[in-house]
Amino acid sequence: MIGTSLLTLYRSLTRHKLFAALNIGGLALGIAVFLVLFLFVQFERGYDRQLPGWDKIWLVNTSYAIPGFPAVNLTSDSGLLKNLKTDFADIDGVRLEEHQDTAVRNGRSLTTENVSAVDPGWFRLFPATAIEGDPIAVMNQPDMAVLTRSAAQRFFGSAPAIGQSLIMTIGGRERPFQIAALLDDLPKNMTYGSDIFIGLPPLEGGNGSDGSVRLFLRFPDASAATAFADKLPAFIDRHEESSLGQKPSDFKKLTLTPLAEVHLIQPKDRTVVLTLGLVGALTLLIAIINYVNLATARAGLRAREVALRKVLGATRRALILQLLVEAIAMAALSAILALALTELALPFVNTVGGTSLSIHYAGTGSILFPLALLIVGVGIVAGFYPAFILSRFNPARVLASVRTPGGGKAGVWLRKALVLGQFAIAIAFTIGTFVLIAQTRHVRHSDLGFDRSGLIIVPSFLADALDDAQRADLLRAFxxxxxxxxxxxSRFLPTGGSFNASRYVDSATGTDISVTEVDVGRDFFTTYHSHLLAGRFFDDAHVSDDATGMDREALNKNPRNIILNRTALSQLGIRSPQAAIGQIAKFSSDTQPRIIGVVEDMRFTSPRDPVGAVVYHYVPRAAEGMVPTVRAKAGDTAATLAAMEAQWRSIAPAVPFRAKSVDDALYQRFYQQDAQRGRLFTIGAVLAVVIGCIGLYGLAAFDTSRRVREIGIRKALGASTRDILRLLIGQFLRPVLLANLIAWPLAYVAMRQWLSGFDDRVALSPAYFLIASLIALAIAVATVFAQSWRVARAEPAKALRYE
Amino acid sequence: MIQLENISRRFRADEIETTALADIDLVVEAGEFLAVMGPSGCGKSTLLNILGTIDRPSDGVYRFEGEDIARAPEARLARLRRDRLGFVFQSFNLIDELTIRENIALGLAYRTMGSAEKRERVTAAMDRVGIAHRKDHHPHQLSGGQQQRAAIARAIVGDPKLILADEPTGNLDTENGAQVMNILTELNGEGATIVMVTHSPAHADIAKRTVHMLDGRILTSARRAA
Incomplete structure (x- = not known):
């Protein structure tokens, strides 16, 4: 029975090629979009879960009760583990210190690499597959390193890596490290670790707040971790002192975050993953709706066969089963095509989406089982209604009738409702895409409070290997x-750098002010083309401007001049920039800085975060931790970069040169991820619209061919081609127009929610809604026009003779 | 074999009710060859559909081999059609996507039987109606007469006790119509009961008994003189 059924299906598909292409193609496209976004969600949610024992590792989060201080700060003081071991003897933990962009020298070649300095127990908690040597033993020895296969290949090619040496600049000092063990490459979706591991200096105690390491603790289960976390406030009070008259644990919090939750710990990241998963599911839904629509529309063509099967003794249950098997077979065909499409699309998707997605056919994470489930699920969901409708036809009527049944009024209404549903989703996606593109463009071109074009920053100035004399020479040369x-x-790069936040609580007035303090050098504001709102910029002629080498205590004793940003004014209760000039900034009763200038807010942070209050201190001499920003003359950025690199090579040949435009740096740090995820969304949304149009085209093709006789009669009665076109196109467009009523509020709520995550954002203009709807209408008209035109122009006599 | 008592069939479309059959009483004996005649719309095909259990009467009793099946569950009727009935239609109703052999095999698709036996039965049915030489062709590649012979082969491949033929020669020329009637006569001679709707008096004359219908009622029932 099933054999003949599948044979009939196969021959029907090869005979009705347009229908087969629309149905299988549409479903394949939907499944492909779903697969890509499924892989994305699986990849993002699978971070660190391939690690044996991942569910027993927690990361220590250190946060401070300072307004504006991030709630998520997954770093710890380097001595914290030693103190914990003192108080809790059985604690099992390891530390990781990440050395980003470390200079690594191999013979004459010099590159930068991310290096992980770890405690000896690292590979116990984070097991990795050793190819050569014993990584656990190696981490116990200073000046030994462990490399991954890729790193070994990069440095030594096919030559044996074990026993070779690399010179790395760690802590400002060049040190040789001997390669003593090799690892298989780490999984791409692993949050911590790198291609090079070295030993971390032994534990140091103390109450410092260097926040330089990540501390991982292992517990047998979640309840043990929770019980341990409950003891941490008391631990803090035992080991810390408070300078604000509060209990230390009121000010500082240590919390535990499960390792597997670290990657998506930020709500915005979780929302992005959820949204893209939803886009995949809805696109698949649109494709399924297509299948149902085309299958029910074509039900009439198969009605005779199904009626005949009934006559020959098939029960309704047998027919439903047969039709479901056919739908599953169609889903399987589509899924195979979708798999091929996905394989072809993944390199492109990975490039534009900044992802590393791939399909695994074997082992854990194999696509085969989920794909089989998907095929059966899609087959049943897509096939159930057509099977229900077809198996219900009365065989006597079907076999007696010359005309084929079309599912009656209910069928027509259902098809309209389904078209309405899929276009509602497609229009909502289109609106979302427009808003997303507008916001992405906005953050790249909006006024940041400074002119970002032609600005170049030089992060390699932070290299430990540079000394002050070299820094001064380099700056002069630039x-x-x-x-x-x-x-x-400046000590505060446009893209991050050292975060120096201060909190002033005035016990007399109760004022609680948090500010970011930024050291800037000579020409900082003029280089950035900052907008001076009142007063003046720093000037060497004013001795009181210079705060070089002063810590907070020194600044309190010797009040210096400061420049504030606009936001800081409101925190201080000063009503205008002009009114601020000459005033003493009363951050608290023990500070006396004088305000000499007010600048417009300069956004050096993510567009998602509000610009905070900033106090600028003047440090005119180049010092460690400060980085230059160079403004190239108009249109000369590339040449300037080349000239700067030449100067760098001559003055600091031992340190790799790294520089980039501020625009690129801002993009990479703050906008890139949003832009990449936005592109994935756009791809999904565009394909959802395409799939919707495939369905509409198929429906139009079917419906117009069914109405040839009716149109013939209308034309015989005097209807013009234009009348017929208006009738047909109007009927198809009605559900598309109605779809806006669903799409607009949905898109409005969703996009308002998304935009609310940005401090710097575009307005949710009605234009996005109107344009999306007009485009959907235009596409829908274009889709049904060809079919309608063909039928509307047909000779009525031919149509009537045919019947 | 068949006993109809007060069978009625009414159709309702919106506010209008149409009576297709009104209080039909009919007995068909095993081995009979019954022709049903009457003008278009008189209820011939409705009667045949009810006999074939692909339509249900609105009222009345339908006994098939003594079992009242007028209100039998759908699954029971499907079994009955599968095991005891064979249908021949005016418009053949062959499936275009299948070859002639596959179309005929469809008559056994819902039966539990070994594939070798199915093959044998299909071959025998094809030989029986003289269509074996076209077994790998598709319906649209055959003449009307050949298609109808294939449809008869599909109807008889399951060895039914009752063959219901709805104007089997209606779409055929005289020669092909005669061939089809010869096959039906032979099948009746071999023991099959046949109920045939026809507009052709000549073909009705071949049947052993003819009933005439008008406006949903049986007007006359006449046996052919031996």
Whole structure:
């Protein structure tokens, strides 16, 4: 029975090629979009879960009760583990210190690599597959390193890596490390670890707050971790002192985060993963709706066969089973095609989406089982209604009738409702895409409070290997380059750098002010083209501007001049920039800085975060921890970069040069992920619209061919081609127009929610809604026009003779 | 074999009710060859559909081999059609996507039987109606007469006790119509009961008994003189 059924299906598909292409193609496209986004969700949610014992590892989160201080701060003080071991003898933990962009020298070649300095027990908690040597033993020895296969290949090619040496600049000092063990490459979706591991210096105690390491603790289960976390406030009170008159544990919090939750710990990241998963599911739903629509529309064509099967003794249950098997077979065909499409699309998706997705056919994470489930699920969902409708036809009527049944009024209404549903989703996606593109463009071009074009930053200035003399020479050399307009130093890079937040609580007034303190050098504001709202910039002629080498205590004793940003004014209760000039900034009763200037807010943070209050201190001499920003003369960025690199090689040949435009740096740090996820969303949304149109085209093709006789009669009665076109296109467009009523509020709520995550955002203009709807209408008209035109122009006599 | 008592069939479309059959009483004996005649719309095909259990009467009793099946569950009727009935239609109702052999095999698709036996039965049915040489062709590649012979082969491949033929020669020319009637006569001679709807008096004359219908009622029932 099933054999003949599948044979009939096969021959029907080869005979009705357009229908087969639309149905299988549409479903395949839907499954492909779903597969890609499923892989994305699986990849993102699978972070660290391939690690044996991942569910027993927790990461220590250190946060401070400072307004504006991030709630998620997954670093700890380097001595915390030693103190914990003192108080809790059986604690099992390891530390990781991440050395980003470390200079690594192999003979004459010099590169930068991320290096992980870890405690000896690292590979106990984070097991890795050893290819050669014993990584656990190696981590006990200073000046030994463990490399992954890729790193070994990069440095030594096919030559044996064990026993070779690499020179790494760690802590400002060049040290040789001997390669003593090799690992298989780490999984791509692993949050911690890198291609090079070295030993971390032994535990140091103390109450410092260097926040330089990540501390991982292992517990037998979640309840043990929770019980341990409950003891941490008392631990903090035993080991910390408070300078604010509160209990230390009121000010500082240590919490535990499960390792597997670290990657998606930020709500915005979870929302992105959820949204893209939803886009995949809805796109698949649109494709399934297509299948149901086309299958029920074509039900009439198969009605005779099904009626005949009934006559020959098939029960309704047998027919439903047969039709479901057919739907599953169609889903399987589509899934195979979808798999091929996905394989072809993945390199492109990975490039534009910044992902590393791949399909695994064997082992854990194999796609085969989920795909089989998907095929059966899609087959049943897509096939159930057509099977229900077809198996219900009365065989006597079907076999007696010349005309084929079309499912009656209910069938027509259902098809309209399904078209309405899929276009509602497609239009909502289109609106979402427009808003997303507009926001992505906005953050890249909006006024940040400074002119970002032509600005170059030089992060390699932070290299430990540079000394102060080299820094001064380099800055001088940069300033003297003919294509450099100016260069200014700052301790706070446009893209991060050291976060120096201060909180002032005035016990007399109760004022609680949090500010970010930024050291800036000569020409900083002029280099950035900052907008001066009142007063003046720092100037060497004013001795009181210079805060070089002063810590907070020194600043309190010797009040210096400061510049504030606009937001800081409101925190201090000063009503205008002009009114601020000359005032003493009363952050608290023990500070006396004088305000000499107010600048517009400069956004050096993510567009998602509000700009906080900033106090600028003047540190005119280049110092460690400060980084230059160079402004190239108009249109000369590339040449300027080349000239700067030449100067760098001559002054600091032992340190790799790293520089990039501020625009690129901002993009990489703050916008890139949103842009990449946005592109994935756009791909899904565009394909959802395409799939919706495939369905509409199929439906139009079917419906117009069924109405040839009716149209013939209408034309015989005097209807013009234009009348017929208006009738047919109007009927198809009605559900598309109605779809806006569903799509608009959905998109409005969703996009308002998404935009609310940005401090710097576009307005949710009605234009996005109107344009999306017009585009959907235009696409729908274009889709049904060809079919309608063909039928509307047909000779009525031919149509009537045919009947 | 068949006993109909007060069988009625009414159709309702919106507000209008149409009576297709009104209080039909009919007995068909095993081995009979019954022709049903009457003008279009008189209820011939409705009667045949009810006999074939692909339509249900609105009222009345339908006994098939003594069992009242007028209100039998759908699954029971499906079994009955599968095991005891064979259908021949005016428009053949062959499936275009299947070859002639596959179309005929469809008559056994819902039976539990070994594939070798199915093959044998299909071959025998094809030989019986003289269509074996076209077994790998598709319906649209055959003439009307050949298609109808294939449809008869599909109807008899399951060895039914009752063959219901709805204007089997209606779409055929004289020669092909005669061939089809010869096959039906032979089948009746071999013991099959046949109920045939026809507009052709000549073909009705071949049947052993003819009933005439008008407006949903049986007007006359006449046996052919021996």
């Amino acid at each position: 300033r003297n380059l003919p294509n450099v307009e100016s260069a200014g130093m």
